[in-house]
Amino acid sequence: xxxxxxxxxxxxxxxxxxxxxxxxxxxxxxxxxxxxxxxxxxxxxxxxxxxxxxxxxxxxxxxxxxxxxxxxxxxxxxxxxxxxxxxxxxxxxxxxxxxxxxxxxxxxxxxxxxxxxxxxxxxxxxxxxxxxxxxxxxxxxxxxxxxxxxxxxxxxxxxxxxxxxxxxxxxxxxxxxxxxxxxxxxxxxxxxxxxxxxxxxxxxxxxxxxxxxxxxxxxxxxxxxxxxxxxxxxxxxxxxxxxxxxxxxxxxxxxxxxxxxxxxxxxxxxxxxxxxxxxxxxxxxxxxxxxxxxxxxxxxxxxxxxxxxxxxxxxxxxxxxxxxxxxxxxxxxxxxxxxxxxxxxxxxxxxxxxxxxxxxxxxxxxxxxxxxxxxxxxxxxxxxx
Amino acid sequence: xxxxxxxxxxxxxxxxxxxxxxxxxxxxxxxxxxxxxxxxxxxxxxxxxxxxxxxxxxxxxxxxxxxxxxxxxxxxxxxxxxxxxxxxxxxxxxxxxxxxxxxxxxxxxxxxxxxxxxxxxxxxxxxxxxxxxxxxxxxxxxxxxxxxxxxxxxxxxxxxxxxxxxxxxxxxxxxxxxxxxxxxxxxxxxxxxxxxxxxxxxxxxxxxxxxxxxxxxxxxxxxxxxxxxxxxxxxxxxxxxxxxxxxxxxxxxxxxxxxxxxxxxxxxxxxxxxxxxxxxxxxxxxxxxxxxxxxxxxxxxxxxxxxxxxxxxxxxxxxxxxxxxxxxxxxxxxxxxxxxxxxxxxxxxxxxxxxxxxxxxxxxxxxxxxxxxxxxxxxxxxxxx
Numbered sequence: 181x182x183x184x185x186x187x188x189x190x191x192x193x194x195x196x197x198x199x200x201x202x203x204x205x206x207x208x209x210x211x212x213x214x215x216x217x218x219x220x221x222x223x224x225x226x227x228x229x230x231x232x233x234x235x236x237x238x239x240x241x242x243x244x245x246x247x248x249x250x251x252x253x254x255x256x257x258x259x260x261x262x263x264x265x266x267x268x269x270x271x272x273x274x275x276x277x278x279x280x281x282x283x284x285x286x287x288x289x290x291x292x293x294x295x296x297x298x299x300x301x302x303x304x305x306x307x308x309x310x311x312x313x314x315x316x317x318x319x320x321x322x323x324x325x326x327x328x329x330x331x332x333x334x335x336x337x338x339x340x341x342x343x344x345x346x347x348x349x350x351x352x353x354x355x356x357x358x359x360x361x362x363x364x365x366x367x368x369x370x371x372x373x374x375x376x377x378x379x380x381x382x383x384x385x386x387x388x389x390x391x392x393x394x395x396x397x398x399x400x401x402x403x404x405x406x407x408x409x410x411x412x413x414x415x416x417x418x419x420x421x422x423x424x425x426x427x428x429x430x431x432x433x434x435x436x437x438x439x440x441x442x443x444x445x446x447x448x449x450x451x452x453x454x455x456x457x458x459x460x461x462x463x464x465x466x467x468x469x470x471x472x473x474x475x476x477x478x479x480x481x482x483x484x485x486x487x488x489x490x491x492x493x494x495x496x497x498x499x500x501x502x503x504x505x506x507x508x509x510x511x512x513x514x515x516x517x518x519x520x521x522x523x524x525x526x527x528x529x530x531x532x533x534x535x536x537x538x539x540x541x542x543x544x545x546x547x548x549x550x551x552x553x554x555x556x557x558x559x560x561x562x563x564x565x
Numbered sequence: 566x567x568x569x570x571x572x573x574x575x576x577x578x579x580x581x582x583x584x585x586x587x588x589x590x591x592x593x594x595x596x597x598x599x600x601x602x603x604x605x606x607x608x609x610x611x612x613x614x615x616x617x618x619x620x621x622x623x624x625x626x627x628x629x630x631x632x633x634x635x636x637x638x639x640x641x642x643x644x645x646x647x648x649x650x651x652x653x654x655x656x657x658x659x660x661x662x663x664x665x666x667x668x669x670x671x672x673x674x675x676x677x678x679x680x681x682x683x684x685x686x687x688x689x690x691x692x693x694x695x696x697x698x699x700x701x702x703x704x705x706x707x708x709x710x711x712x713x714x715x716x717x718x719x720x721x722x723x724x725x726x727x728x729x730x731x732x733x734x735x736x737x738x739x740x741x742x743x744x745x746x747x748x749x750x751x752x753x754x755x756x757x758x759x760x761x762x763x764x765x766x767x768x769x770x771x772x773x774x775x776x777x778x779x780x781x782x783x784x785x786x787x788x789x790x791x792x793x794x795x796x797x798x799x800x801x802x803x804x805x806x807x808x809x810x811x812x813x814x815x816x817x818x819x820x821x822x823x824x825x826x827x828x829x830x831x832x833x834x835x836x837x838x839x840x841x842x843x844x845x846x847x848x849x850x851x852x853x854x855x856x857x858x859x860x861x862x863x864x865x866x867x868x869x870x871x872x873x874x875x876x877x878x879x880x881x882x883x884x885x886x887x888x889x890x891x892x893x894x895x896x897x898x899x900x901x902x903x904x905x906x907x908x909x910x911x912x913x914x915x916x917x918x919x920x921x922x923x924x925x926x927x928x929x930x931x932x933x934x935x936x937x938x939x940x941x942x943x944x945x946x947x948x949x950x
């Protein structure tokens with residue numbers, strides 16, 4: 181298997197982007213990535229997108245994206261695994277380069293969620309859950325994560341203050357991210373007094389509905405070395421799936437799919453979590469960040485909440501999590517999220533994150549989740565120059 | 566890049582399967598494939614599906630399929646490129662094995678299209694066309710292929726008899742296929758007098774709406790050798806994309822995307838079309854089969870229609886096309902079609918196709934198309950024992 185490097189990243193400002201179409205978003209992020217990498221053509225394109233069919237009445241992005249990007253005839257593939265579609269697009273691009281099939285592989289994550297109203301967006305997102313056993317009966321994602329939050333609180337004594345502190349931390353980080361949808365700080369009081377969504381989750385415990393895109397360019401490591409500038413290598417990838425329905429799991433207070441995917445990625449990289457300096461993880465709801473901390477081994481099961489309060493995962497903590505602001509502050513255009521996590525990791529590894537630059541950023545972990553922990557993809561990235 | 570073999574195929578009876586769900590179909594085909602290969606677990610799963618979001622309100626098949634197949638925690642990925650999703654799933658599984666990431670890679674194609682009514686199915690299928698420039702304005706796929714048919718007739722003098730003979734041939738082949746949705750013969754008169762759909766295309770020039778699934782199992786070639794029974798190797802894969810909208814192509818009487826993908830696959834295999842014995846191609850409309858014949862080089866541009874009348878592509882012709890019955894007779898559950906083409910090719914290469922077995926089946930080509938020629942994936946398969 182060839183060693184694979186990332187030589188370009190492309191992030192755009194996320195938000196409610198009424199003036200931009202689905203294809204505009206994908207092209208804008210891809211062109212920024214081309215600029216960053218210094219290329220104007222690629223050998224293959226992977227598009228991560230959860231549901232352009234339901235959100236935009238447009239499937240077949242594997243044709244739309246190369247077409248509008250001026251890459252006619254280029255091989256292209258769309259991959260989907262709900263909110264893990266972006267991470268999966270990067271994994272697929274990795275395999276294409278690692279196998280020797282292609283040299284320049286672009287992975288673009290994109291989602292345009294505001295072309296439909298809020299109810300339709302919630303309906304579309306619910307298709308990431310089990311239609312027969314969950315969504316059809318009316319449960320949506322805030323409800324599913326609320327069930328997990330209650331289970332975690334019941335099992336470990338996790339508190340609403342702890343769930344809220346995740347939002348405070350991530351918004352603080354996001355306030356320094358020019359691409360974030362909500363680049364402002366929030367207080368613990370604001371979070372704890374925000375509108376109730378699904379008990380115990382309040383508005384500020386939930387990631388928003390977002391339009392956005394992100395892109396990364398993968399090449400064999402020899403190509404990266406020749407550029408004489410900092411780059412990142414992907415040394416580990418772990419992918420796992422679990423039961424689509426929450427009701428079919430033995431325990432609701434952990435995320436086994438995250439544990440499996442992290443273990444696989446770390447094993448492939450020949451590392452343990454102690455070798456990792458920071459992480460970008462899937463905080464679709466703040467309870468998810470706490471459960472992911474435990475699943476990837478940053479803390480023991482049940483210790484996630486207290487560790488957040490202690491500042492372990494703060495920007496200046498021992499194991500910073502979501503320096504970008506996470507899904508919470510940066511936004512969550514579902515198919516783009518996994519790619520954006522890798523953009524942030526590479527940006528940190530290259531030492532180019534400005535105000536929110538971490539002091540110690542040699543090895544990163546990214547974790548991107550689908551559904552209520554029904555799929556997870558983890559990447560291990562290392563700085564090289 | 567490792568050499569990759571196919572050691573298992575799983576086909577089920579296709580049709581309007583009211584009694585089976587999307588997940589039933591995928592699982593049934595996968596289990597038949599497991600039986601054929603003699604395995605009960607895999608390392609990775611690829612699901613090819615065009616639009617379970619619009620047809621079944623269920624995205625995230627990368628979680629649903631391993632879950633219901635008893636393969637909990639198995640890495641899985643859904644790929645989509647409209648009606649080429651199945652072929653693309655096989656290509657992705659190929660890369661996973663070729664790269665060394667996995668050994669046992671299952672590719673399942675599935676589509677359950679009758680959970681919605683005919684109008685909604687047509688709307689769903691139209692999301693494979695350009696939403697902004699085509700579908701939104703009311704054109705659907707029969708209309709797009711009718712435009713291409715008219716252009717081909719105008720340029721080359723292709724006749725309605727020639728378009729009709731493709732259906733006669735494919736239904737004759739399909740009458741011997743126990744998995745076909747419509748396993749019966751039709752006469753030239755029946756085809757030419759069937760209901761007009763979009764001038765010049767009539768009902769029997771169009772493939773149907775179908776529920777179905779198909780699966781194949783890929784492994785490194787050493788694993789296949791150890792089994793001491795006939796198998797197939799994938800020696801070439803070509804993927805290409807073109808403009809999503811028909812109106813942005815220079816010519817409407819050819820399929821450049823098919824030409825590019827076939828050239829790439831043949832080059833990778835170190836072959837020309839003269840080395841290929843037969844093909845399974847994407848006859849979503851009978852004009853498509855004629856245009857694909859020309860694009861892959863079986864005949865010169867414009868000679869497809871006469872060649873069909875001369876019997877070149879008949880079961881006993883010099884270059885049989887669609888021995889399975891093609892999309893026309895076998896049915897077209899869009900995400901499953903590309904995988905089923907490969908099942909038929911492998912079945913023929915193994916000499917196990919019964920009544921419709923070809924005499925000369927050493928090298929096969931499969932061609933799977935997305936949209937109105939906006940994406941195409943071609944595989945070259947060779948018999949080994």
